Each structure stands twice: as structure tokens, then as C-alpha cells.
Amino acid sequence: MPLIFSxxxxxxxxxxxxQVRLIDVYPTLAxxxxxxxxxxxxxxxxxxxxxxxxxxxxxxxxSHMSSEGKWHxxxx
Numbered sequence: 001m002p003l004i005f006s007x008x009x010x011x012x013x014x015x016x017x018x019q020v021r022l023i024d025v026y027p028t029l030a031x032x033x034x035x036x037x038x039x040x041x042x043x044x045x046x047x048x049x050x051x052x053x054x055x056x057x058x059x060x061x062x063s064h065m066s067s068e069g070k071w072h073x074x075x076x
Contacts, residue, residue, distance in 0.1 A: 007032070011050045019075065020046055021061045 003020050006013075010032060023043035030037040031045035049056060058076065065071035 005032075005046075005050055011052070014050075014052070016046075016049045018049065018055055019058065019061060020049075021059065 003022075003025070005028070021043060023041075024046050025043070026041055027037040027043045027045040028047055028050075030041075031047040032050075037045070044056075044059070046056075061073075061075045063071070063073040
């Protein structure tokens with residue numbers, strides 16, 4: 001699923017090919033707004049990627065569905 005951030009006042013348009021996760025959205029928005037994310041929040045800010053950093057250390061992404069669905073996924 002693509003993740004799109006648009007704020008020309010803060011960063012130039014660019015495409016980031018690195019895998020990102022939905023749990024990274026909150027820390028990213030908090031960082032861009034100059035706020036501190038809640039310390040209990042999972043994920044990390046993607047702001048360095050948006051500001052032009054080439055890459056960040058990869059993080060695995062894990063999904064899980066109820067035991068009835070028996071669906072699990074791990075992406076690295």
C-alpha cells in the first residue's frame with residue numbers, strides 16, 4: 001500500500017523506495033509538527049526520508065489476523 005505525504009513547504013517531492021509501515025505514520029506526523037510522539041507509541045519517524053536522507057535502517061513489518069483466519073505475515 002503506498003504511503004503519500006505532501007507538504008511542499010517542508011520538503012521537495014520525492015519517491016522513497018524503502019519499505020515503511022503504518023505504525024510509522026503517528027511518529028512521523030508528530031515529528032513534522034515539532035511535537036514529541038507519546039513514548040508508548042510504536043514505530044519511528046520517517047521525516048529523515050522525507051527531508052532527503054537516502055535510507056534508514058530496515059525494520060521488519062509484521063501482520064497478524066485472528067486465529068480463526070490463520071493469517072500471518074512478516075516482511076523484511
